């Protein structure tokens with residue numbers, strides 16, 4: 001699989017990232033036992049490695065810690081693997097009931113929470129360091145000075161090499177950058193053919209009565225201007241592109257002409273974007289991982305890209 005230099009970091013990353021959120025998670029999986037989920041997780045990670053993927057995305061909250069913990073099984077199977085892969089995790093979301101029974105679901109960018117969260121991730125992942133740490137979702141009560149101190153302490157203790165954000169607008173990143181001196185090199189955002197709003201935002205600028213009010217306008221341009229790598233979460237829209245018959249037919253037609261699966265075309269649509277977007281894929285099925293990774297060897301034409309974009313947004317361009 002092709003690699004690209006991650007701007008601002010000293011490593012090369014595959015264009016496709018494997019997202020570990022669904023490992024250790026029973027959703028749509030019937031009643032798997034913990035051991036069955038553990039062996040499924042190992043098979044899935046192995047399948048991603050076999051496709052050449054060298055970048056794995058986590059969060060402290062995935063599977064309430066189970067995803068990171070199950071991922072650590074992989075060290076037993078491949079000696080020397082840690083130095084060959086990029087491990088990213090996230091912090092800042094807290095579930096209802098944490099730590100007190102009446103604590104609400106909330107976001108938390110306090111110094112104490114960031115440091116504790118990283119300590120927990122390192123322990124579960126059984127690693128000495130994270131390559132990248134992201135702030136998961138903007139915290140309206142953020143004090144950027146506290147984030148700055150937490151990032152400095154994590155960087156200088158060797159626990160985290162690089163930093164970034166997720167679901168942040170350009171203004172929110174600028175606010176952090178007023179105090180945070182560690183470079184912010186990643187912004188992970190929801191982008192796919194069904195939820196193409198951040199791309200669409202640039203297209204409908206200056207239009208009267210756009211169908212939907214788009215938040216986050218300018219976010220992609222901001223990231224490109226500031227050398228922040230954009231990662232696309234839910235890049236396959238959990239397979240929901242099949243609910244839009246026009247789009248589904250269009251994807252099938254292009255997939256047939258390219259002799260690849262529909263999953264590969266949906267992923268290739270993201271890879272075609274000049275921002276060098278990294279899709280963060282979440283399927284647990286080895287055969288789907290293989291099918292998706294075929295996207296790395298095809299490039300859609302501009303016409304194909306626009307046909308898919310228009311079918312996905314559900315109306316013609318202005």
Ligand SMILES: NC(=O)c1ccc[n+]([C@@H]2O[C@H](COP(=O)([O-])OP(=O)(O)OC[C@H]3O[C@@H](n4cnc5c(N)ncnc54)[C@H](OP(=O)(O)O)[C@@H]3O)[C@@H](O)[C@H]2O)c1
Pocket residue numbers: 018019020021022057058136166167188189232233234235236237238239240263280281282283284285288
């Ligand atoms: N930063 C954030 O706020 C945020 C939010 C959400 C996710 N993420 C990251 O993004 C990663 C991917 O998220 P995701 O799992 O929602 O993304 P996805 O790759 O779009 O969807 C994968 C999920 O959809 C199911 N699926 C159904 N039909 C499918 C099809 N035709 N092709 C592919 N998958 C299909 C898969 O089930 P099977 O396993 O049965 O294939 C799997 O549960 C996560 O693991 C996480 O790392 C980040």
